[in-house]
Amino acid sequence: MSPVSVAVIGGGLAGPEAAYQLARRGLEVELYEMRPRVSTPAHRTASLGELVCSNSLKSETPHTAPWLLKEELRRGGSLLLECAARAAVPGGQALTVDRERFSAGIEAALAAEPRVRLRRQEVTSLPLDRITVLATGPLTSTPLAEDLARVTGRSSLAFYDAISPIVEADSIDHERVYAASRYGKGGDDYLNCPLDRDEYARFCAALTAAESYPLRDFEQPQYFEACLPIEELVRRGIETLRFGPMKPVGLPDPRTGRVPHAVVQLRRENVRSDSYNLVGFQNHLRFAAQAEVLRLIPGLEHARFLRYGQVHRNSYLQAPVVLTPALQLRARRTVLVAGQLCGTEGYVEAIATGYLAGAFAAALARGATPIPPPRATALGSLLHYMINAAPDAYAPANITFDLLPPLPTPEPDRARRHQAQCEIALAAAGTWLPPIT
Numbered sequence: 001m002s003p004v005s006v007a008v009i010g011g012g013l014a015g016p017e018a019a020y021q022l023a024r025r026g027l028e029v030e031l032y033e034m035r036p037r038v039s040t041p042a043h044r045t046a047s048l049g050e051l052v053c054s055n056s057l058k059s060e061t062p063h064t065a066p067w068l069l070k071e072e073l074r075r076g077g078s079l080l081l082e083c084a085a086r087a088a089v090p091g092g093q094a095l096t097v098d099r100e101r102f103s104a105g106i107e108a109a110l111a112a113e114p115r116v117r118l119r120r121q122e123v124t125s126l127p128l129d130r131i132t133v134l135a136t137g138p139l140t141s142t143p144l145a146e147d148l149a150r151v152t153g154r155s156s157l158a159f160y161d162a163i164s165p166i167v168e169a170d171s172i173d174h175e176r177v178y179a180a181s182r183y184g185k186g187g188d189d190y191l192n193c194p195l196d197r198d199e200y201a202r203f204c205a206a207l208t209a210a211e212s213y214p215l216r217d218f219e220q221p222q223y224f225e226a227c228l229p230i231e232e233l234v235r236r237g238i239e240t241l242r243f244g245p246m247k248p249v250g251l252p253d254p255r256t257g258r259v260p261h262a263v264v265q266l267r268r269e270n271v272r273s274d275s276y277n278l279v280g281f282q283n284h285l286r287f288a289a290q291a292e293v294l295r296l297i298p299g300l301e302h303a304r305f306l307r308y309g310q311v312h313r314n315s316y317l318q319a320p321v322v323l324t325p326a327l328q329l330r331a332r333r334t335v336l337v338a339g340q341l342c343g344t345e346g347y348v349e350a351i352a353t354g355y356l357a358g359a360f361a362a363a364l365a366r367g368a369t370p371i372p373p374p375r376a377t378a379l380g381s382l383l384h385y386m387i388n389a390a391p392d393a394y395a396p397a398n399i400t401f402d403l404l405p406p407l408p409t410p411e412p413d414r415a416r417r418h419q420a421q422c423e424i425a426l427a428a429a430g431t432w433l434p435p436i437t
């Protein structure tokens with residue numbers, strides 16, 4: 001009997017990793033890539049594994065979160081991380097690669113794999129006849145995106161990302177902020193940074209002068225009025241922010257009994273521990289400018305940012321609503337989603353979900369039940385975030401320590417805490433990852 005054939009759509013970062021993991025587990029794979037016949041606005045070549053922007057796969061400093069995710073993948077026999085190691089160029093503390101050698105390595109490895117056949121064609125609808133890994137990325141071609149939106153429900157597929165910055169809880173000055181929900185409704189999940197008239201004026205002036213990233217043609221945003229970037233709001237007039245995301249009404253400062261001139265609300269992240277989101281503060285400022293401007297907010301003078309605000313073209317699913325813990329579409333369980341489209345952000349996160357989707361699809365193709373990685377691992381924590389985050393405000397995530405479970409015994413020293421989290425994660429990964437063959 002010939003082995004079951006699985007389709008993998010998308011030859012970026014997630015797709016080739018998924019294809020390789022399927023082949024490694026004995027499955028026949030057809031890998032579909034539409035380039036060079038049809039391209040995306042960001043890709044420049046026909047190569048598999050093209051890095052569309054920077055050539056950095058982030059930090060290699062031991063006991064950092066990006067290192068941990070890579071380390072788990074390396075221990076699990078990830079093809080793309082092996083290719084990255086072979087294509088590495090000096091890059092300080094980061095894993096930086098020669099992008100052409102990286103792609104050439106992936107293409108050579110898949111060409112040498114008899115179970116993988118590469119088909120250079122655009123797929124325009126979700127296959128119905130077999131198990132499929134969908135890894136078509138943030139710039140999924142329009143016909144396929146339309147079909148996906150039809151299957152999952154239009155409101156489950158975002159086309160633009162407007163994401164707010166996230167700060168580490170222990171970098172907030174708790175002497176300056178106060179806990180309160182608007183009109184006392186909504187629990188104790190909010191901290192408030194009060195601004196007086198002068199502080200507000202200074203903040204607006206700095207925001208107006210701050211430099212934004214230039215938008216490429218394909219990124220020209222069609223903003224929803226409800227999620228305009230703050231630099232766009234301030235351009236509409238000095239008072240606009242005070243009647244929008246910096247609205248102070250219903251938020252008296254318990255220390256003075258008075259309502260401040262303006263307020264920035266920080267909302268505790270539901271699934272991430274130890275971090276707060278700046279509510280309604282999506283923006284497109286350069287990261288350095290963003291750090292400078294946001295640190296003018298009382299209480300955030302020394303904020304450490306886990307994520308900066310961003311606005312860019314990005315198709316991704318509302319993972320907590322539409323995906324199962326094995327990355328299957330709830331509406332069509334033969335389709336598994338990987339890469340940026342499944343609601344992660346970043347090259348290594350795309351490789352990681354490609355790895356997981358490959359492993360899960362292989363189990364399903366054999367009639368077995370996919371087993372997710374332990375929650376203590378970086379792989380498991382990324383997956384846990386995707387499936388359990390609050391659906392309404394869902395934003396794609398990078399791996400950071402606040403996605404990992406806290407230690408059973410709190411450790412105040414950051415370096416020791418992170419080292420302990422990494423040791424626990426790698427021990428747990430060892431129980432789940434298949435042996436490298």
Ligand SMILES: Cc1cc2nc3c(=O)[nH]c(=O)nc-3n(C[C@H](O)[C@H](O)[C@H](O)COP(=O)(O)OP(=O)(O)OC[C@H]3O[C@@H](n4cnc5c(N)ncnc54)[C@H](O)[C@@H]3O)c2cc1C
Pocket residue numbers: 009010011012013014015032033034035039040042043050051052053054055121122123124135136137138139140141144313338339340341345346347348350
């Ligand atoms: C402009 C831009 C810059 C980015 N810069 C960075 C960065 O510097 N660092 C970082 O970590 N992350 C970056 N990202 C985010 C993300 O990590 C990358 O987009 C990453 O490439 C995602 O991997 P992926 O496999 O999900 O998608 P991709 O790498 O985009 O791969 C998807 C593949 O599917 C193909 N495809 C699409 N539709 C179809 C179809 N219908 N049929 C067949 N093939 C199809 C595409 O041609 C593409 O090859 C960036 C994203 C964008 C959009």
